[in-house]
Amino acid sequence: MHRRTLLSTAALALTLGFGSAAAAQDVTAGFIYVGPVGDGGWTYEHNKARLAVEEQFGDKVKTIYQESVPEGADAERAITQMALSGADIIFTTSFGYMDPTIAVAEKFPNVKFEHATGYKRAENVGTYSARFYEGRAIQGHIAGSMTKTNKIGYIASYPIPEVIRGINSAYIHAKKVNPDVEFSIIWAYTWFDPAKEADAARALIENGADVILQHTDSTAPHAAAAEAGDVITFGQASDMADYAPYPRVSSIIDNWAPYYIDRVQAVMDGTWTSDDTWDGIGPGMVGIGEITDAVPEEVKAEALDLKAAISSGDYHPFTGPLNKADGSVWLAEGEVADDGTLLGMDFYVEGIDAEIPQ
Amino acid sequence: MIRLEKRPQPSKLWTYLTPVLAVLLTMLVGGVLFAFLGANPVEAIRTIFWDPLFNAQFAGFTRPQLLVKAGPLILIAIGLSIGFRAGIWNIGAEGQYIMGAICGAAAGLAFYPSESVLIFPLMIVAGALGGWAWAMIPAILKTKFGTNEILVSLMLVYVAENILGSVATGLLRNPEGRGFPGSRNFKQWDAAHNSDLIANTGMHWGVVFAFIAVIGAYVLLTRHVLGFNIRLTGEAPRAARFSGVNPARIILICLGLSGALAGMAGLFEVTGPAGQVSIDFGSGYGFTAIIVAFLGRLNPIGILLAGLLMALTYIGGELAQLMLGLPGASIQLFQGMLLFFLLAMDVFTNFRLRIGKREAA
Numbered sequence: 001m002h003r004r005t006l007l008s009t010a011a012l013a014l015t016l017g018f019g020s021a022a023a024a025q026d027v028t029a030g031f032i033y034v035g036p037v038g039d040g041g042w043t044y045e046h047n048k049a050r051l052a053v054e055e056q057f058g059d060k061v062k063t064i065y066q067e068s069v070p071e072g073a074d075a076e077r078a079i080t081q082m083a084l085s086g087a088d089i090i091f092t093t094s095f096g097y098m099d100p101t102i103a104v105a106e107k108f109p110n111v112k113f114e115h116a117t118g119y120k121r122a123e124n125v126g127t128y129s130a131r132f133y134e135g136r137a138i139q140g141h142i143a144g145s146m147t148k149t150n151k152i153g154y155i156a157s158y159p160i161p162e163v164i165r166g167i168n169s170a171y172i173h174a175k176k177v178n179p180d181v182e183f184s185i186i187w188a189y190t191w192f193d194p195a196k197e198a199d200a201a202r203a204l205i206e207n208g209a210d211v212i213l214q215h216t217d218s219t220a221p222h223a224a225a226a227e228a229g230d231v232i233t234f235g236q237a238s239d240m241a242d243y244a245p246y247p248r249v250s251s252i253i254d255n256w257a258p259y260y261i262d263r264v265q266a267v268m269d270g271t272w273t274s275d276d277t278w279d280g281i282g283p284g285m286v287g288i289g290e291i292t293d294a295v296p297e298e299v300k301a302e303a304l305d306l307k308a309a310i311s312s313g314d315y316h317p318f319t320g321p322l323n324k325a326d327g328s329v330w331l332a333e334g335e336v337a338d339d340g341t342l343l344g345m346d347f348y349v350e351g352i353d354a355e356i357p358q
Numbered sequence: 359m360i361r362l363e364k365r366p367q368p369s370k371l372w373t374y375l376t377p378v379l380a381v382l383l384t385m386l387v388g389g390v391l392f393a394f395l396g397a398n399p400v401e402a403i404r405t406i407f408w409d410p411l412f413n414a415q416f417a418g419f420t421r422p423q424l425l426v427k428a429g430p431l432i433l434i435a436i437g438l439s440i441g442f443r444a445g446i447w448n449i450g451a452e453g454q455y456i457m458g459a460i461c462g463a464a465a466g467l468a469f470y471p472s473e474s475v476l477i478f479p480l481m482i483v484a485g486a487l488g489g490w491a492w493a494m495i496p497a498i499l500k501t502k503f504g505t506n507e508i509l510v511s512l513m514l515v516y517v518a519e520n521i522l523g524s525v526a527t528g529l530l531r532n533p534e535g536r537g538f539p540g541s542r543n544f545k546q547w548d549a550a551h552n553s554d555l556i557a558n559t560g561m562h563w564g565v566v567f568a569f570i571a572v573i574g575a576y577v578l579l580t581r582h583v584l585g586f587n588i589r590l591t592g593e594a595p596r597a598a599r600f601s602g603v604n605p606a607r608i609i610l611i612c613l614g615l616s617g618a619l620a621g622m623a624g625l626f627e628v629t630g631p632a633g634q635v636s637i638d639f640g641s642g643y644g645f646t647a648i649i650v651a652f653l654g655r656l657n658p659i660g661i662l663l664a665g666l667l668m669a670l671t672y673i674g675g676e677l678a679q680l681m682l683g684l685p686g687a688s689i690q691l692f693q694g695m696l697l698f699f700l701l702a703m704d705v706f707t708n709f710r711l712r713i714g715k716r717e718a719a
Contacts, residue, residue, distance in 0.1 A: 030680075036687065065683075066676060068686040073627060074641060077426075077427075077673070080419055081416060081420070085416070096636065096638055103633075187523075
């Protein structure tokens with residue numbers, strides 16, 4: 001990173017020397033958000049990274065954003081308008097922006113696009129995502145160790161591979177420490193809807209769950225858990241520390257800032273190329289929020305060991321033997337899942353007694 | 359003392375004046391709101407109302423987008439307004455819009471990858487039928503069992519949303535989409551693509567149908583006996599009954615028509631601007647169209663103008679977010695103000711303001 005910054009400073013000095021300062025100085029970075037910047041979760045973290053970009057580059061970079069952009073016909077217009085307004089690089093920060101991003105990118109070959117969590121790329125469209133499932137493994141470990149009812153509730157958003165991957169990873173690691181554990185999954189079909197999320201949390205708690213995991217972005221499930229008492233939760237996308245030390249006992253934090261700064265720098269230097277980035281705990285894209293004192297000492301120590309093993313690459317959360325839910329063999333003893341299968345994951349692992357919505 | 363006095367006849371002048379005054383008041387109060395948010399109010403109002411039409415940088419793109427955004431709003435609102443005239447409150451156009459899109463898309467996808475010219479007309483018919491059938495549920499329940507169409511049609515929106523989620527991840531999912539939800543993209547299938555009829559004008563078939571619907575509704579309401587019966591049912595139900603109007607028939611026609619138009623709007627949207635059946639396809643057009651219908655005073659020409667104005671505030675609002683960094687919620691507040699002031703000013707259509715003491719009778 002440092003070396004890179006040094007090099008780019010040199011490049012900047014060179015371009016300045018040749019009098020084409022405008023090209024090197026004025027980069028406009030645009031961000032399309034799926035939720036409001038105050039959601040306290042997914043969009044909040046993307047926006048925090050945007051502010052970090054501003055702080056890093058000062059006057060050299062201008063950032064613009066549009067929040068709560070629906071993932072449908074409106075997205076294509078929003079992205080087009082952003083490109084027309086003179087953005088040099090546009091980050092589209094939700095899965096549903098995939099086709100619109102590709103469509104707009106065709107019309108603006110000189111603008112760079114970065115699409116989060118998708119799989120379609122082009123000359124001027126790169127993709128990036130984080131290996132959230134690494135964090136889910138640690139979450140599953142704590143959840144499986146701490147549940148007394150052996151029932152874990154899971155508020156899922158949409159049945160896309162990223163979400164299914166998270167469920168599988170959490171389940172595998174909960175099951176490892178607690179063979180009796182059961183998962184109940186509610187599909188909320190939203191990324192951000194506090195009322196819906198709270199309802200889902202209450203329904204799960206009424207059915208006996210004393211751990212609530214969520215793949216939605218609001219803090220409403222935490223509030224519902226606090227209300228019910230004796231239920232633990234985990235911050236999603238953001239630390240959600242307002243609910244620590246209890247019910248929120250830990251969290252998965254998305255840290256996009258280093259990536260955004262790196263990509264904006266690349267545009268500045270003229271070195272940007274389309275690629276696919278998928279980073280986890282090791283490079284720092286996924287963070288684990290403070291594990292509070294509500295977690296027993298030895299569980300916390302195990303969780304931190306697990307984190308260290310994942311971070312160093314010694315352990316992969318999807319390591320065989322693992323079977324699919326239909327009983328067929330997925331990974332043999334010691335075998336590690338390949339990224340292709342993970343990226344397109346559309347099955348549960350053995351033991352999850354549920355159907356993926358079809 | 360200030361008091362309101364009912365006018366013997368609704369004022370003609372105020373009927374036309376209120377929308378204009380409502381827009382002006384919205385600009386004024388909205389400007390104050392934007393000033394509090396740290397933006398230059400004049401610049402903000404100009405960005406919302408002027409830039410989408412005349413800004414050199416954007417207008418080339420946003421002008422056609424006005425039609426794209428207004429098309430479905432107008433098409434749905436026309437259908438709704440006919441029912442509203444008869445006192446039949448179809449609040450579930452969003453559900454009919456979604457079901458029209460699903461049925462139309464399914465009918466087309468059944469023949470993938472055929473390039474027959476008949477595919478698109480077939481999809482339009484299937485879309486209209488889908489919306490019609492979904493509206494027939496509250497219609498038949500109302501005529502047979504006297505249920506409340508407001509509740510039934512609204513509840514069916516949530517059913518439709520769940521069906522949408524199911525087919526987007528199951529039945530209609532793109533088999534080449536790597537397990538991700540969402541149907542095939544119609545933009546990549548010429549026979550089913552609802553593209554601009556003239557490139558970069560925004561004029562797709564949905565916009566054409568919206569204009570046809572405006573003319574059709576105008577003729578129906580002013581020249582046709584059915585339109586007269588519909589208006590009569592709304593204004594004087596007993597008189598309508600005495601003159602031999604069958605209320606059940608009016609209910610079936612009004613709900614069926616609004617359902618079919620909403621279904622067609624859904625089909626044009628899914629094959630055009632949206633491109634695919636996805637979980638998030640329903641974007642609230644069915645609900646916004648209710649505002650458009652009332653903003654346009656349930657008058658076809660009024661609805662045409664109201665739809666365009668609503669589209670303008672949407673697109674201008676997006677530009678204001680983008681260029682001035684205004685929060686998204688402030689734009690929604692701004693749009694809400696428009697309806698609020700319209701309804702508030704509406705009082706003056708039916709009432710007169712009197713200053714001074716009440717005279718002894």
